[in-house]
Amino acid sequence: MTQAATPGGTPPGGPTPAPAPKASIVHYKAALRRAIRRNAHEPEINFLNITAMLDIMTIILVFLLKTLGESSASVPQSDDLKLPVSIVKSPPGQEGVLVTISKSQIIVGDAKVLTLPGRESTAQTGVGARYKRGGPNDMYIVPLGSALQSARRTDKAIRAAKGLDPSSSEAIIIADQTTPYRLFIEVLFTLGQSEFGKYHLMVMQGKKK
Secondary structure: OOOOOOOOOOOOOOOOOOOOOOOOHHHHHHHHHHHHHHHOOOOOOOOOOOHHHHHHHHHHHHHHHHHHHOOHHHOOOOOOOOOOEEOOOOOOOOOOEEEEEOOOEEEEOOEEEEEOOOHHHHHHHOOOHHHEOOOOOOOOEHHHHHHHHHHHHHHHHHHHHHOOOOOOEEEEEEEOOOOOHHHHHHHHHHHHHOOEEEEEEOOEEOOOO
8 A cells, every 4th residue: 555645754664865056156166176187187398309310411511511621712712722723613523533743742642652763753754663563663552542442342332332333443643732733743653553534623712813
């Protein structure tokens, strides 16, 4: 049998639960702030990645040093080496093995090859019989040829890696303006015998008179 609630009494089955209190705007904002703090991520500190930038700067530096090293303006002028003056305006060669002929020595790259005798002697017989392959009248300079063959092997590998023709190499000749013709021809002959097929003569640009 069902029972009906009596007026002013309690309903059957127990007392009615009290209604939940309404949340105030203050409580809502506080709960919202707590939720924001819980869900917030720690800010990431993004440092500048300079590895790639350093790689680029290294490449640029190597390029600039290479260009500077092959420029006539970078060749130190001294009593032992003064470049000839020319009105040629074409840019100097950028590829090649450096061969320096000063008043006192011959250098390949940065390595000294031999010491030259006096100017009168080099004008007559070049570097002298003791450095020749077949006597005083021979044109081949043995120490220079050995240094050029080593440089040629390195340059050949570099040219092959760059996709260039490896059948011959190029040389950039830095010669003093008073270099005797005989000595200059001996150097050119030795270059040709060492598979160097193209030469660039470094000069100082001057004004046409």
